[in-house]
Amino acid sequence: MNEFAYRLEDIRYAYPSPTSSFSLELESLRVGPGEILALVGPNGAGKTTLLMLLAFLARPGRGRLEFRGGDPWANEDSVVRARRAAVLVTHHPYLFKGTVADNLSFGLRLRNIPEAERPERLRSALALVELEGWERKSVSGLSAGQAQRVALARALALRPQVLLLDEPTANIDAGLGLRMEAVLREVSRESGTTVVFSTHNFSQASRLADAILYLSEGRRVEFSHENCFSGTAATDGRQSWIEPRPGVRICFPGETHGHVTCVINPADIRLFAADDTAAPSPGRNVFGGRVTRMETTDAAIALVRASGSLTFRIALPVAELEAKGISLSRDVLLRFEPESVEIVGPRTPGNSHD
Amino acid sequence: MIFRELALAIWVSLKTSGLAALVASALAVPAALFLAGRDFRGKRLVLLINQTWMAAPTVVIGLLFYSLLSRSGPLGGLGLLYTQAAMTVGQIFLILPLIVGFSYTALWQVDKRARLTALTLGASRRQAGWVVLREAKYALLIAVLAGFARAISEVGIAMMLGGNIRNATRNITTSIALETAKGEFRNGVVLGAVLLVITLGINLLVQTGLRGRDKE
Numbered sequence: 001m002n003e004f005a006y007r008l009e010d011i012r013y014a015y016p017s018p019t020s021s022f023s024l025e026l027e028s029l030r031v032g033p034g035e036i037l038a039l040v041g042p043n044g045a046g047k048t049t050l051l052m053l054l055a056f057l058a059r060p061g062r063g064r065l066e067f068r069g070g071d072p073w074a075n076e077d078s079v080v081r082a083r084r085a086a087v088l089v090t091h092h093p094y095l096f097k098g099t100v101a102d103n104l105s106f107g108l109r110l111r112n113i114p115e116a117e118r119p120e121r122l123r124s125a126l127a128l129v130e131l132e133g134w135e136r137k138s139v140s141g142l143s144a145g146q147a148q149r150v151a152l153a154r155a156l157a158l159r160p161q162v163l164l165l166d167e168p169t170a171n172i173d174a175g176l177g178l179r180m181e182a183v184l185r186e187v188s189r190e191s192g193t194t195v196v197f198s199t200h201n202f203s204q205a206s207r208l209a210d211a212i213l214y215l216s217e218g219r220r221v222e223f224s225h226e227n228c229f230s231g232t233a234a235t236d237g238r239q240s241w242i243e244p245r246p247g248v249r250i251c252f253p254g255e256t257h258g259h260v261t262c263v264i265n266p267a268d269i270r271l272f273a274a275d276d277t278a279a280p281s282p283g284r285n286v287f288g289g290r291v292t293r294m295e296t297t298d299a300a301i302a303l304v305r306a307s308g309s310l311t312f313r314i315a316l317p318v319a320e321l322e323a324k325g326i327s328l329s330r331d332v333l334l335r336f337e338p339e340s341v342e343i344v345g346p347r348t349p350g351n352s353h354d
Numbered sequence: 355m356i357f358r359e360l361a362l363a364i365w366v367s368l369k370t371s372g373l374a375a376l377v378a379s380a381l382a383v384p385a386a387l388f389l390a391g392r393d394f395r396g397k398r399l400v401l402l403i404n405q406t407w408m409a410a411p412t413v414v415i416g417l418l419f420y421s422l423l424s425r426s427g428p429l430g431g432l433g434l435l436y437t438q439a440a441m442t443v444g445q446i447f448l449i450l451p452l453i454v455g456f457s458y459t460a461l462w463q464v465d466k467r468a469r470l471t472a473l474t475l476g477a478s479r480r481q482a483g484w485v486v487l488r489e490a491k492y493a494l495l496i497a498v499l500a501g502f503a504r505a506i507s508e509v510g511i512a513m514m515l516g517g518n519i520r521n522a523t524r525n526i527t528t529s530i531a532l533e534t535a536k537g538e539f540r541n542g543v544v545l546g547a548v549l550l551v552i553t554l555g556i557n558l559l560v561q562t563g564l565r566g567r568d569k570e
Binding site: 055057076080083084087088090092093094096097106107110111154155158 | 465467468470471472473474475476477478479481485488489
C-alpha cells in the first residue's frame with residue numbers, strides 16, 4: 001500500500017485563458033489513504049482548481065503530482081486509470097439526459113461492472129443519499145439539491161478510492177447536509193476511501209476533516225478565512241486599521257496603505273462572558289456581541305459564532321467555554337491582538353476561480 | 355411521364371441525396387466536434403469561410419465541378435461527368451458546410467460540464483467525445499436531415515453534373531425543370547408534390563426526434 005494517496009510538490013497551475021491572471025501554487029501537499037481533507041477558503045481561493053488537479057482533469061504546468069506512488073499523467077491509459085480511481089462531484093453537477101439509473105450506470109458500464117451487480121450498486125448508492133427508489137426518475141426537473149445528491153450517488157456507486165467533492169452540501173438543506181457528512185465519514189471509515197472536499201464552512205471542515213488546507217488566492221495560508229474582512233487601510237505610522245463597517249476598526253501593526261483583506265485565526269480570539277470580571281475593557285480589537293451559534297467537534301473544540309457590530313467565529317476548548325459559562329444567546333466580549341491579524345491580500349476575495 | 359420513369363427519378367433523388375447526406379455527415383460531424391471542442395488560431399476564419407460557403411449557389415458548385423470533371427478538366431479522366439456519382443459528389447460539397455455549421459452550433463451548445471463529467475466518471479477522451487455527441491443527438495439529427503433536404507431539393511448541381519439523362523441521372527428536381535420547360539405544368543406540379551411529400555417525411559422524422567427529446 002502506498003504511503004500517500006496524493007503527493008504534490010512545487011505545483012503550479014495557471015488557466016490558459018489570457019484574461020485570467022489566477023494561478024494556484026502549492027509547495028507541498030500530502031494526502032494519506034483514507035484521510036479526509038477539507039479545502040477551506042473564500043471564492044477565488046483555488047479550491048475548485050485544486051480539485052480539478054486532484055481529479056486529473058487539469059494538468060499542472062509545473063511541479064510533480066503523484067497519485068498512489070505513480071505519475072498519473074505518464075500516458076493516456078494511466079490518466080484514465082487514475083480518473084477511474086478518483087471521482088469528482090462538482091459544485092453544480094451535470095447529469096446526463098435520461099434517468100437517474102442511466103446516470104448511475106454510466107461509470108459502472110465504463111468499468112465493466114457485471115450487469116447483475118449493477119442494480120444493487122444503484123440501490124445502495126441511492127439509499128446513502130436518501131433517494132431510494134429513484135432509479136427510473138427522469139433527471140429533468142430535479143432540484144439543485146436533488147441533482148447534487150444524484151451526482152453524489154453516481155460517484156458512490158463506483159466505490160472509488162478517492163472521492164473529490166466540491167462544496168458537497170452547498171445546495172442541500174442543513175439537516176440533510178449533516179446526514180450527508182455522516183455518509184462521507186462512514187464511506188471513509190468503512191471503505192478506506194480518501195475524501196477531499198471543498199467548503200466555505202469552517203465548522204463543516206472542523207467537524208468532518210482529519211486535516212484542513214486553507215487556501216487564499218491560489219496559495220496555502222495558515223488558517224481559515226472565517227474571520228475575513230476587507231477595507232481601505234488607514235495608518236498612523238505605527239499601526240494601521242481598516243473599518244469593515246463605519247466606526248468599527250480592526251487594528252494591525254505596521255504601516256499599510258490601500259485596500260486590504262485580512263483574516264483573524266478563530267483560535268487566536270479570546271472570548272469572555274460580558275459580565276465576566278476578566279472581560280476586557282473597551283479598546284483596540286475588542287468587540288461585543290451575542291452568541292448566535294455553537295457546536296463542538298470530535299476534538300472537544302467549541303466553534304462559536306458571535307454576532308455584534310461584526311460577526312466572528314471563535315474556536316476554543318469546550319472545557320474553557322464551560323468554565324466561562326458561555327452559552328447560546330449569551331452576551332459576550334471578544335478580543336484579539338493586532339499581531340493576530342494577517343493581511344492576506346490586497347483585494348476582496350471573490351472572483352471566478354473558486 | 356410514365357410511372358416507371360417517375361419511380362426511377364424518385365429513386366435517383368433518394369439515392370444520390372441520401373448518400374451525399376451520409377458522406378457529408380461522416381465528414382462534417384467530426385469536424386464540428388473538433389471545432390466545438392478546441393480553441394485554436396484561425397478558428398474564427400474557418401467558421402467564417404464555412405458560413406460563406408453555406409450560401410454558395412448550387413449552380414456555382416455545379417459549375418466548379420463541371421470544370422473539374424469535364425473531359426478537358428483535371429479530373430476528366432475519371433469519366434464521372436453526367437453520372438449519379440458526380441451528382442453525389444457535388445451535393446456533398448453543397449451540404450457539407452451546412453451540416454458543419456448546424457452540428458457546430460449543436461455541439462457548442464452542449465454543456466461544457468458534460469465532457470468533464472464523462473472524464474471524471476472514467477471515460478477515455480474518445481468515450482467523452484461520444485458522450486458529447488449523444489447529448490446533442492437530436493440537434494445533430496436535425497443538422498443531417500437539413501443537409502439531406504437541401505440536397506434533395508437542389509436542381510443546379512443535378513442538372514449540370516448529372517445532365518438530366520432519362521433513366522440514368524434524371525431526378526425529381528431535374529424532372530420538374532424538364533416538365534416545366536415542355537409546358538407540362540401538371541406533371542411538374544405532381545412531381546413537386548412528390549418532393550414535398552418526401553420533405554414532409556423528413557420533417558416528421560425530425561418532429562419524432564424532438565418529441566423523444568422532450569419526453570426525456
